[in-house]
Amino acid sequence: MRPVVSKVAEDLDSVDFYYVNVDEAPELAAKFGIMSIPTLVLIKDGEEADRSIGALPEEQVKAFAQS
Numbered sequence: 017m018r019p020v021v022s023k024v025a026e027d028l029d030s031v032d033f034y035y036v037n038v039d040e041a042p043e044l045a046a047k048f049g050i051m052s053i054p055t056l057v058l059i060k061d062g063e064e065a066d067r068s069i070g071a072l073p074e075e076q077v078k079a080f081a082q083s
Contacts, residue, residue: 017077021056038053
């Protein structure tokens with residue numbers, strides 16, 4: 017997913033994207049209840065606004081990030 021998300025990140029200047037390796041940050045994975053990889057978590061105003069589990073094509077990642 018990283019190449020797809022990186023491409024979307026280049027196109028959307030208004031959204032910040034962060035990658036987390038759950039093996040290196042198990043506390044963060046637990047905090048967000050990450051059970052499957054890949055998982056995209058959309059955070060707005062410090063709160064989880066939406067979640068997507070599984071691989072998505074570029075256009076769906078873009079739509080998710082803009083939701």
